Amino acid sequence: MILDNEINVKQFGCYGDSTHDDTQNLQKAINFAYSLENAKNYNSYKILIPKGKYKVTSELRLTSSTLTSSEYSNIQIEGMGQGSSVLISEFEDDGNVLYLNASSKFTLKDISFKNISGNDVNITAVKIDGASMNVDITNVFTYNFYVGFNTYVCVGNLTNCFANNCNCGFLTNGTATNLINCYASQCSKKDEVNAYEGCG
Numbered sequence: 001m002i003l004d005n006e007i008n009v010k011q012f013g014c015y016g017d018s019t020h021d022d023t024q025n026l027q028k029a030i031n032f033a034y035s036l037e038n039a040k041n042y043n044s045y046k047i048l049i050p051k052g053k054y055k056v057t058s059e060l061r062l063t064s065s066t067l068t069s070s071e072y073s074n075i076q077i078e079g080m081g082q083g084s085s086v087l088i089s090e091f092e093d094d095g096n097v098l099y100l101n102a103s104s105k106f107t108l109k110d111i112s113f114k115n116i117s118g119n120d121v122n123i124t125a126v127k128i129d130g131a132s133m134n135v136d137i138t139n140v141f142t143y144n145f146y147v148g149f150n151t152y153v154c155v156g157n158l159t160n161c162f163a164n165n166c167n168c169g170f171l172t173n174g175t176a177t178n179l180i181n182c183y184a185s186q187c188s189k190k191d192e193v194n195a196y197e198g199c200g
Contacts (some may be wrong), residue, residue: 005044005045005046006045006046006048007029007032007033007045007046007047007048008029008048008050009022009025009026009029009047009048009049009050009054010050011029012025012026012028012029012032013025013028014026014029014052014054015052015054016049016050016051016052016053016054017052017053018052018053018054018055018088019055020055021055021056021057022054022055022056023055023056023057023058023060026049026054026056026060027060027061029047030047030060030061030062030075033045033047033075034062034063034075044074044075044076045074045075045076046076046077046078047075047076047077047078048078048079049077049078049079049080049085049087049111050079050080050085051080051084051085052085052086053086053088054085054086054087054088055088055090056087056088056089056090056097057089057090057091057092058091058095059095059096059097059098059099060097060098060099061099061101062075062098062099062100062101062106063100063101074105074106075105075106075107076106076107076108076109077098077107077108077109077111078107078108078109078110078111079109079110079111079112080110081110081139082110082112082139082141083112083141084110084112085110085111085112086111086112086113086114087111087112087113087114088114088115088116089113089114089115089116089117089123089125090116090117091115091117091121091123092117092121093121094121094122094123095123095124096123096124096125096126096127096150097113097115097123097124097125097126098113098125098126098127099127099129100126100127100128100129100132100135101129101132105133105134105135106128106132106134106135106136106156107135107136107137107138108126108136108137108138108140109136109137109138109139109140110138110139110140111139111140111141112140112141112142112143113125113126113140113141113142113143113145113148114142114143114144115142115143115144115145116144122146122147122167123145123146124145124146124147124148124149124150125142125145125147125148125149125163126140126142126148126149126150126151127147127150127151128150128151128152128153128154128156129153129154132153132154132155132156133155133156134155134156135151135154135155135156135157135177136156136157136159137149137151137156137157137158137159137161138157138158138159138160138161139159139160139161140158140161140162141161141162141163141164142161142162142163142164142166143164143165144164144165144166145163145166145167146166146167146168147166147167147168147169147171148161148163148166148168148169148170148184148187149161149163149169149170149171149172150171151170151171151172151177152171152172152177154172154176154177155176155177156176156177156178157177157178157180158170158177158178158179158180158182159180159181159182160180160181160182161179161182161183162182162183162184162185163183163184163185163187164184164185164186164187165185165186165187166184166186166187166188167187167188168184168187168188169182169183169184169185169187170182170184
């Protein structure tokens with residue numbers, strides 16, 4: 001059941017206990033939201049991630065590739081705040097925790113990403129690709145990633161975002177993505193917001 005266009009990941013079997021692997025069930029919730037978009041029900045759908053620690057072992061993909069460029073996609077992913085809703089990545093290979101491709105509108109807010117994969121695995125917390133437009137990422141925190149935010153192919157805003165203990169905090173093109181009150185700390189390149197030339 002969907003109330004007020006809100007999709008709760010717990011309804012898809014997610015545990016949020018840091019032990020059970022929630023990857024497939026998180027992806028089911030994402031796919032369901034996009035299935036509603038593909039049915040051309042042009043509302044905004046919010047994927048709610050309640051308080052908990054959600055183990056992720058492979059990439060979560062958000063894609064509106066079945067929509068034409070003239071059609072509308074408006075997906076939101078929302079947690080309960082820093083340290084409350086946490087995606088914990090435990091990967092065996094390089095990859096991205098959350099990958100967005102070719103979206104006309106996307107919102108991500110109030111969620112944390114924590115990486116506990118081995119040191120020989122290069123993981124990016126959030127990667128935006130495919131010339132995505134109208135991207136709004138707010139109050140998102142990343143810890144222990146090779147790259148915190150890769151928004152090099154993205155038009156939008158990152159507000160109040162923080163990357164800690166990383167190789168590169170923010171990989172952007174320096175113009176189309178606006179960084180507002182964003183910080184990188186204990187990152188090997190430099191302890192400040194990193195544009196493309198600072199992260200290569």
